[in-house]
Amino acid sequence: MTQTPLRVSTHPLYLIDLAGDRPMLACPACRTWLVVADGMLPPHRSDHQPDQAERDKTAPRRPRCVASRRPVVLDLSPSTWSSKFAIGVRDAGMRRGNRVFADPRSESSPQVPVPTPVFRLRRA
Numbered sequence: 001m002t003q004t005p006l007r008v009s010t011h012p013l014y015l016i017d018l019a020g021d022r023p024m025l026a027c028p029a030c031r032t033w034l035v036v037a038d039g040m041l042p043p044h045r046s047d048h049q050p051d052q053a054e055r056d057k058t059a060p061r062r063p064r065c066v067a068s069r070r071p072v073v074l075d076l077s078p079s080t081w082s083s084k085f086a087i088g089v090r091d092a093g094m095r096r097g098n099r100v101f102a103d104p105r106s107e108s109s110p111q112v113p114v115p116t117p118v119f120r121l122r123r124a
């Protein structure tokens with residue numbers, strides 16, 4: 001069964017990890033993190049629950065994920081990915097409240113010029 005190749009550049013940045021030696025990405029179908037091997041997603045089962053650290057071993061194994069062996073086109077270089085990802089992280093950080101919590105010390109004790117230490121005073 002042939003599947004349409006997954007172009008990494010069209011995959012959400014936060015579901016890609018190109019920082020390591022081997023490219024990793026979260027499966028578009030089941031969100032399982034997979035190492036891209038031989039230009040494709042390795043065969044895997046879609047029994048991964050993102051909110052569950054470990055699979056329920058008593059449950060019957062689910063069939064293979066539909067995205068198993070889906071070809072992956074790595075059309076995003078690690079440097080491009082990391083810079084784009086860094087911008088995304090920065091934007092996410094900027095979405096937080098912009099209230100500034102001033103250091104109360106700086107308000108109650110405004111900057112006073114520090115006198116020159118005695119040992120620095122030159123003798124005339």
Ligand SMILES: [Zn+2]
Pocket residue numbers: 027028029030031032044045046065066067068
């Ligand atoms: Zn999958």
